[in-house]
Amino acid sequence: MSRIGKLPIQIPEGVTVEYSDNVVTVKGPLGELTQKIDADISVEIRDGEIKVIRPTDQKRHKAMHGLYRSLINNMVTGVSRGFEIKLELAGVGYRAEASGQLLDLYLGYSHNFVIELPEEIKVEAKTERRSNPIVTLKSYDKQLLGHVAAKIRSLRKPEPYKGKGIRYVGEQIRRKAGKAASV
Numbered sequence: 790m791s792r793i794g795k796l797p798i799q800i801p802e803g804v805t806v807e808y809s810d811n812v813v814t815v816k817g818p819l820g821e822l823t824q825k826i827d828a829d830i831s832v833e834i835r836d837g838e839i840k841v842i843r844p845t846d847q848k849r850h851k852a853m854h855g856l857y858r859s860l861i862n863n864m865v866t867g868v869s870r871g872f873e874i875k876l877e878l879a880g881v882g883y884r885a886e887a888s889g890q891l892l893d894l895y896l897g898y899s900h901n902f903v904i905e906l907p908e909e910i911k912v913e914a915k916t917e918r919r920s921n922p923i924v925t926l927k928s929y930d931k932q933l934l935g936h937v938a939a940k941i942r943s944l945r946k947p948e949p950y951k952g953k954g955i956r957y958v959g960e961q962i963r964r965k966a967g968k969a970a971s972v
Contacts, residue, residue, distance in 0.1 A: 794854035798839040798862050801869045806839060806861075808832045813861055817868025819929040820909065824860050827853050832861070839865070867929040874938045875958040876924040879947070885914040885922045892924065896945040896955070910937055923958065 800806055804817040813832055814823045826832060830853050833840045839861060843854040866872075878885055884895040892912050894902040906912055909928050916922040924941070928934040938957070947954035949965040956962060 792855075794841055794843065794851075794858045796858065798858070798865055800834075800837045800839060800865060804865060804869050806834055806865070808834055813864070815861070815864040815868050817865075817929075819868050819871050822864045822868060822930060824857075824864060826857055830854065830857050832857075863931045867931055871927055871929050872931045872934050874926045874934055876926070876938060876941060876955055877958050878922045878924065878955055880921075880945075880953040883922060883945075883953075884916065885924045887912045887914040887924070892941070894941070894944065897953075902944055904941065906937060907933060909933055 801817075804815065807814045807816075808826075811826045811828055812823055813826055814821065829844055829850060831842045831844075833842060841854060841858040841861065843850040878894070878896070880897055882895065882897060886893040890906045890908065890910075890912070892904045892906060892914065894904065896902065906926075909930050910933065911927045913925040913927075914922060915925070926934055926938055926941075942955045942957070945954045947956045947960075947962045949963055950967055952962050952964060
């Protein structure tokens, strides 16, 4: 049995889960998400729990068993509590400004980047004196949130020599030694 796949998912209060025609729909206080499930995998909802069941021990079924259980668990967690990713802009003159669904980034290039975010994502940019600007992204859709955060990070990936760039808060960047001075 898959260690992840066999764990039941608890349904919190205020969240409703429906399964029909191989589509799982999860509704909660923060939003609504749907996920299409492979026809071989079945989902059982009863007594405030969701169980994902696989038909055989084939390698493909084992892989999908854990995958769909994780996807459904992320949907339930997202619509009940939500997810948050924080990005840190490390570099001289790097700035971030948020207004509505627009994120304006100044990353040391000759031009700025204006990114229009999907409606599901809430953005907040905070700059305090003597610290790097922090961009906070919040959403109930973990997959979309991770995708948008990765796109923003790709605008200026952290480089190993000075550590400048956009990184996740708490991410460790492997630093390299610079060119050795000639003696």
